[in-house]
Amino acid sequence: MTVTFAIVGRPNVGKSTLFNRLIGRQHAIVDDQPGVTRDRREGQGYLASLAFAVIDTAGLEEADDGSLEARMRRQTEMAIRDANITLMVVDAKAGVTPVDKFFASEIRKSGARVVLLANKCEGKAGAAGLSEAWALGLGEPVPISAAHGEGLVDLHDAMLAAAQAIGLGDVLTGDADDDSDDHLFTDADGLDEKLDADGNPIDVWQDEQVNQPMRIAIVGRPNMGKSTLINSLIDEDRLLTGPEAGITRDSIEVPFQWHGKPYKLVDTAGMRRRARIADKVEKLMVDDALRAVQYAHLCVLLIDANEEIHKQDLTIARLIEDEGRAIVIGANKWDAVRDKQAASGQISDRLQTSLAQLRGVPVVQMSGLHKKGLSKLLDAADEMYSIWNTRISTGRLNRWLDTMLEAHPPPLVEGRRLRIRYMTQIKTRPPTFALFVSRPADLPESYLRYLTSGLRADFGLRGVPIRMVMRKRENPFAPS
Incomplete structure (x- = not known):
């Protein structure tokens, strides 16, 4: 069992900076622009002797039903529901705002166990905001600076006290029995060769990779249905979806089992041509997606079956090949294709002429929205993963x-x-x-x-x- 903390608060209070601080690496995209985080993102956090799961969430905003902001808020509410303890973050430099007060009231009504964090308290700039935070009615605010690593001792004590109050102190400090699967993963590039005395490879790799979940990155251009596909596979609205292009920003990892076999699905931001990207955040999004490809075992490249294969689709496929990853092509939205025979021929011909270095790559006709062809997609992934691991004497x-x-x-x-x-x-x-x-x-x-x-x-x-x-x-x- 693991204690789970959800980091919540209005936009731009430093939630993702705190998330990165707790997991010990730059994992979530961080920028001064508010509202960068949209989906909830999970990671393994450590703070001195404490080990825990942590969830980064979108900024809480008041919004009408049906809007992107409302869907983001529902994702945050799900994170609060799934977590054992909520870390509510306010910006001590900016002071407590009406939005902070509104959502503090909503969190109190939910009955969630809360630790209030007054972020950006480096120096004396946050003193006034720290005093104002008492008025939120969530107990004593803990002054921290996620960007500068200040106040972590007080944060440690507050997190431990909250866990002890609900009987999970031993779990948080690792004193309880641990039967978790936290260390199933090995290097994404696989095992280096092992040689015998004559310099010939020893076939030991199979035994050393037992129980290693396949890490599948879902990639493609914007609005190809990547998040929808993952939601359909796990049968849950885990990822934010909608008609707007470019909703996904961070690469989000989701554990998943299919017929008892473990996988790790990674949702990624849509990849456009670098020459067309001017926005700083979008550049960070694409860099994050590229890292997801580098650390994947296999990539599912989604294309729109209703369109001719785009030049950018082929560019992404070549990038996957350059990184040495296995690949399956998902011809998504197949249910909407009118002339299926012509569409199938067009895809096959384009791959033959423009992607000869991956001759024989499987193309699966599917629909993520209507959950069609998902078994064939995973069967193809298993087959390509096996080929990718082939050892020849x-x-x-x-x-x-x-x-x-x-x-x-x-x-x-x-x-x-x-x-x-x-x-x-x-x-x-x-x-x-x-x-x-x-x-x-x-x-x-x-x-x-x-x-x-x-x-x-x-x-x-x-x-x-x-x-x-x-x-x-x-x-x-x-x-x-």
């Missing part, structure tokens, strides 16, 4: 290599034929191979493409990135 590789060399020998360079002496797989995730070549710099790209195509066809490595590393074996008899 050195013996099989070199028997295959002899056949390929016999069918098409390497070219001549300065009257002498290049020699490929040996081949071994040095890494999975993605499959990476070392070729020992007499003159590595002279082996043409066309011959590497020939070998790569052969690997895809003969070992079933369809649709995943393949890496080739050139190495030159030193002559032990050469003079030093």
Whole structure:
């Protein structure tokens, strides 16, 4: 069991800065512009001896039903309901506002256990606001500065006292039995190669990756239905959705199980061409989405099946390939396609001509909104994840290599034929191979493409990135 704290307050009081401080890294997007955070974001927090879950939330605002702000507020209310303790943050520099008073009253009515934090109390600037915070009726305000790391001892004591008051003090300090799964994840790039005495890879990776959840990043252009897809998969309105483009800003991680198998879904902001991005916050959003791709095992690239494949869709696919991630393409909104045969052919033709380096990548026809094709999407993800983890023995590789060399020998360079002496797989995730070549710099790209195509066809490595590393074996008899 874990104690959960929800950080709430009106916009721009420093909630995301506090969230980043508690989890120990820059995870949530922070900017002076109010209302940057929209979805609630969860992380593992630590403060001295305390370990806990923490939720960052959107700024509380009064809004009409149906508006984006109203949907954001409902997400915050869900976070308060799901948390054990609420950390309400006010801006001590700005002082207590009518909005602070309104939502303090609403939180009191909810019956939630509350710790009141007066943020931005560095120096003497927040003294007046700290005094005003008493009037909110939420107990003694704790003066802190999330940006400067001040007041953390008082925050520690206040959080522990609140947990003890509801009988969770032992859980917060780690004295209770812990059967959590907090350490299931390993490095996103997978395991480095392990070699035997002769320098050949040892196939131990399978045992070391048991129970590791697949980390799936849902990516694509704005308004492709990424958040809607995740909500449909988990059967819950966990993420903020709506007709407005660009609702998602932070990359949000959501744990998920399908037929008893654990996954980690990551919602990301829509990616537009960098040349078209002028807003600072949008640049931070795209950078956050790029980090989500880097740390994913597999990316689901959503495209709109009602449109021709966009150039930006292909750019995102190439980015995923460059990062070495596995990929599945989700042709979303398929239920709205009129001529399904023509749409399917158009997608296939465009991928064949413009994405040859990922030949064989699966395209799943689906609808996130209507929950159609979700099983096929996850089946395809499982299959591509397995291919991404493929390990081929050195013996099989070199028997295959002899056949390929016999069918098409390497070219001549300065009257002498290049020699490929040996081949071994040095890494999975993605499959990476070392070729020992007499003159590595002279082996043409066309011959590497020939070998790569052969690997895809003969070992079933369809649709995943393949890496080739050139190495030159030193002559032990050469003079030093």
